[in-house]
Amino acid sequence: MSQLCPLSIVFFMLAISYSSACGGTGAGFSVNGRNAENSIAYSDSMISYPWRSWNPYDPYRSQYQSIPRAPQDTAGVDGSISQYPYPGYIGSCRSSCTGEKGNCMDSQTCSLAGGRASGSCENGFVCCINVVNSCHSGWARHADTVILNNTYWQSSLRPIKPSSSCSLTVKLDSRWPAELPPPYPPQPFFTPVCQVRLDFLVFTISQPDSESVCSGDYFEVAGATNTVPNICGFNDGQHMYLHVPNSATTPTDLQLTFNFGSSNSEVRAWNILISMIPCDSPKLAPSGCLQYFTARTGTVRTFNWRDVTGTATRQLANQDYSICFRAAPTFPRQLCLTPCTVVTTQKAFSLSTPYAVIAGAATTSTSVPVPDVSQVGSLDCNNDFIVIPGGFNIANPAPVPNMAFDRYCGEKLNALPRNNASTTICTTATPFRVLYRTNRDETLTSPTADAALNSIPANGNRGFCLNFKV
Template identity: 60%
Template structure:
């Protein structure tokens, strides 16, 4: 049950005039949309260029202008989340908004279909990827083992692996790979599933952007996230700058994060833990634990908080892979300075270090791998600390 009105980051239009997006059949009568001609409104919303009349007939809202007298048409779909209200999206740059009246206490799920078909006049060419931008995303938190067992968000129909997520993910994004829609039309299913949690605020606003197969904006294959700017911030799902030791890292994550190689630079990617305003940890991935070494007397697995990983094999529960990572103050040729797996509560290429630092890599194409297992405290032989609770990571990056 929703306990307060959802927050809408754009303007009051969403709360005053919820619209219904037409199905693909009715859209065929309005061919005046310019396929994949994206535009940005004065309020920084994404739209698609269209004739003014076609935008109005489709239920869209004109805001800003395009070439040839066309308008920037903003399209929003908001369903009531019941079995009889099945919405289908066929237009690029469409926002999926949670019900403006809130969710019923008996609502168990809410879904949307994204139809990709090059024969549709509003698409007109092959689509190979869909990007989901989470403008707003708030559902129930995971349990003490980091498992999304109350509320979940899932994607079906993509060819790459899409993890189940929950919690707070405003500002995050996902790239979904699909077969070329001119040879294999695809229906993507986006689904929220809700459990029993009367204290949870459930609200979302997801921008659905279609990427043609010939676009320069395609992400590398199998990259769930793709960053094209020279600088920015990358976070694990559900990381937030909030106080407390409550577990916020999500279990069962296994995906790649990619960065565009910028022309004219030395091809070095550097990552630094974010500056936080609370007591939150910007890097907290599976508290480092001692491990038994072959040929030596077995050592009990003892958690060692507030340190970086003790050795590469120490990161066997949850970890972030930075290929060939090294501390920025040291050249990568220095002995014992190149690591791939990072865990613990400090980002540092030196084992057992108590300070975080900037870690760089020259391994191109730039790609990180984030993996978490299915629990936080019961994994053997090296369970994580029960008291700390893993938080995930927030890193600023610079392609230099």
């Protein structure tokens, strides 16, 4: 028995060492890496800490049990600020303990910034993870302003009140806040910021209504120079690039807001990584791009698309933005898009059911929907559609009358009109950019067409899920 004692001591010391390196306290070490202070925070809901770990299985989230998901762009983004000109900061980092992104700081500066040490950096610095919890409905007090790169904005640990809102300000000022005491006076950044990337690790609020409008809950952005549509529903793994003026010359505040409808039964939860991208970074998205994919392969989805069973509308109204892809460094350059493989009854491509005109008696005619086919003609996509400049079928079929090369809609992705099979669409037109547009509702403006659409209520638009290869 005595021979086991030294081994037990070794394991105990390793536990203390791991806990210390990952932000723990030794005595509070546990298998899930939470420290003692975090345990106190969860046991007493009235106690709140800015470094509280986000817990997807928190009892207040009993209806939403999920884990943070990887962003759509699996290649990631280097959203780091290269250097802050004060002694407590040396750059960005990723925690070896949790995988979270943070900032390399000395432990004192991390504490002053309200962060949580998780792992270590060079020269004795710690990887400081900054988390902001807000929307606590007055029961707790947290900062509602973000000044640090690599900050996680997480939803409240308690149910959110209906008919309320929750906002967070991202300050892109060229100076540190005056609250930092000496020896850290406000000083200018070395590297100005020109873009902010939002990674929706977790994002779920209410679904759109039958007209595809986010009439209950919705998320909105103010202060960006590019077009940012309001979104709702399920958006785990999605991302956005917010373009802003150069922070060194025109400091700008971004306002991120969740607005909640009157329903009291919705599941509302989010965990958003906010990354600030310097003006000289090679990772900047091209001008006007809301989404930017830098990997050679991957998947792009419209907001709220999800592989789930059901016929309800998932497409969102009033979407008008560009999706961009980084071209390969070699020639020939080509972007190809293929509808995803689904495991449920969900449609991988569903944008505006096309209509065909059927001649009637004398001068009358009727528009009737044509489900499960591509656009009927080149002028058919006027409501909801994507534009793939110079697109062509991978098989490169011979042109036929009304063949559409730029606009795509219907329920099959195909350049050939009224085709009942989806295929791969490619383009060589650079820069690689796809435009996505939806109108203000789910129905057409023609009363005859509306009546025809109402005759097939199961035909709600779903948006699209496309695998890409560059």
